[in-house]
Amino acid sequence: MGREFNDLFNEWSHSYDQTVTGHDPEYEEVFIDYEKILTTVAKKSKGTVLEFGVGTGNLTAILNEKGLNVFGIEPSEGMRSIAKQKLKNITILDGDFIDFPKIDVPIDTIVSTYAFHHLTDEEKEIAIKKYSNLLHEGGRIIFADTVFPTEEAKQEKIQESLDRNFHRLAEDLQREYYTTIPVLQHIFDQYGFTVNFTKLNPFVWLIEAQKERR
Ligand SMILES: C[S@@+](CC[C@H](N)C(=O)[O-])C[C@H]1O[C@@H](n2cnc3c(N)ncnc32)[C@H](O)[C@@H]1O
Numbered sequence: 001m002g003r004e005f006n007d008l009f010n011e012w013s014h015s016y017d018q019t020v021t022g023h024d025p026e027y028e029e030v031f032i033d034y035e036k037i038l039t040t041v042a043k044k045s046k047g048t049v050l051e052f053g054v055g056t057g058n059l060t061a062i063l064n065e066k067g068l069n070v071f072g073i074e075p076s077e078g079m080r081s082i083a084k085q086k087l088k089n090i091t092i093l094d095g096d097f098i099d100f101p102k103i104d105v106p107i108d109t110i111v112s113t114y115a116f117h118h119l120t121d122e123e124k125e126i127a128i129k130k131y132s133n134l135l136h137e138g139g140r141i142i143f144a145d146t147v148f149p150t151e152e153a154k155q156e157k158i159q160e161s162l163d164r165n166f167h168r169l170a171e172d173l174q175r176e177y178y179t180t181i182p183v184l185q186h187i188f189d190q191y192g193f194t195v196n197f198t199k200l201n202p203f204v205w206l207i208e209a210q211k212e213r214r
Contacts, residue, residue, distance in 0.1 A: 002096050002119045003075050005176070009055075013078035016056050026166040030146065032201040037144050038062050038113055040206060044142045047108030050134075052097050053115025057083030057090075063111070064090055071107075073100045097127045107134055113144045114204070117178045124179065125187045132191035135211045141193070143207040144200060148180050157203075181205070 012019070022028045042062040047069070054060045054072035056079060063070045064087060072092035074080045083092050093101050097112075097119055110131050119127060131141055148154035154173070161170035181197050184207065188195040193209040200206050 002098065002123050005118050006076050009076035010078035013056065013076060013082050016079070016082075017058070020058070026161075026169045029202045030169075030204070034058075037200050037204060037206075040200070041111050041113055041142050041144050042066055042068075044140070044208065045109040045111055046140070048105050049109045049111055050103060050107045052100075052110070052112040053118070054083050054092060055079050055115070057086045057092070059111065059113050060087055060090060060092070068109075069105070071103050073097075098123060098130065106136065108136075108139055110135065110139075110141045111143065114146075116143050116145045116207075117147075117176050120177045121179055121183055121187075124177075124184070125190075128187050128191050128193070132193065132211060137211055137213050139211045141207070141209040144204050145207065146178050146203040147184065147197070147205045147207070148178060150182075151180055154178060154180065 019027055020031050020034045022031050038059045039062060041059060045063060045068055049063055049068050049070045051060055051063065051070060051072045054074045057072070060070055060072050060083060070090055072083065072090060073095040074083060074092055075094065075096045080092055080094065095101055097116070116124065148157065158170050158173045161173065185195060188209050192212050194212055195207065195209040198206040
């Protein structure tokens with residue numbers, strides 16, 4: 001599920017680390033404060049951490065440096081092989097947000113950066129339901145990703161991208177499944193999480209959810 005972007009990421013894997021430095025003007029705003037965003041997610045992580053969509057392993061490396069026990073999940077073979085080259089001592093497995101190998105230790109924190117939008121809203125709900133069963137009370141989900149306060153705000157960003165001749169960005173915003181804060185709030189409420197949203201750059205929000213007693 002949600003693996004329809006694999007070809008795109010296999011292709012992008014070789015130049016991905018250059019894109020995140022903000023050298024591509026179309027994606028400059030998306031990746032403003034990229035390192036700071038990853039560090040923020042890592043700072044809020046504790047214990048054994050399950051990371052989805054590790055890409056080239058940039059967040060994984062920061063979590064590892066912090067001394068956390070990290071398990072990475074990544075569906076693109078190209079991305080996985082770059083991450084494995086960088087992080088030889090870390091387990092990085094083939095899988096996605098919904099279908100992934102069983103981890104035989106209790107998970108304290110589930111993290112992901114720049115990836116949750118690859119799931120449709122229905123798939124996001126399936127994933128959060130699954131994490132609700134995986135996490136103990138007090139366990140946390142810490143995601144950073146592009147989300148919009150409202151559907152109107154999303155449409156404005158798409159129009160703004162077209163006006164600036166950022167056609168690849170506009171297409172990306174239309175093709176992938178960027179959602180809104182009210183949709184995510186509703187999903188987290190349903191599965192027993194309290195959730196907070198904090199804006200980190202013109203596109204990316206920090207999504208912090210904690211599993212409460214049911
Ligand atoms: C934009 S990259 C982000 C990589 C990294 N997390 C970062 O912050 O730089 C998105 C990653 O999500 C992965 N991805 C795409 N669909 C996915 C899915 N359904 N489940 C998990 N990861 C997925 C892609 O293969 C890619 O590595």
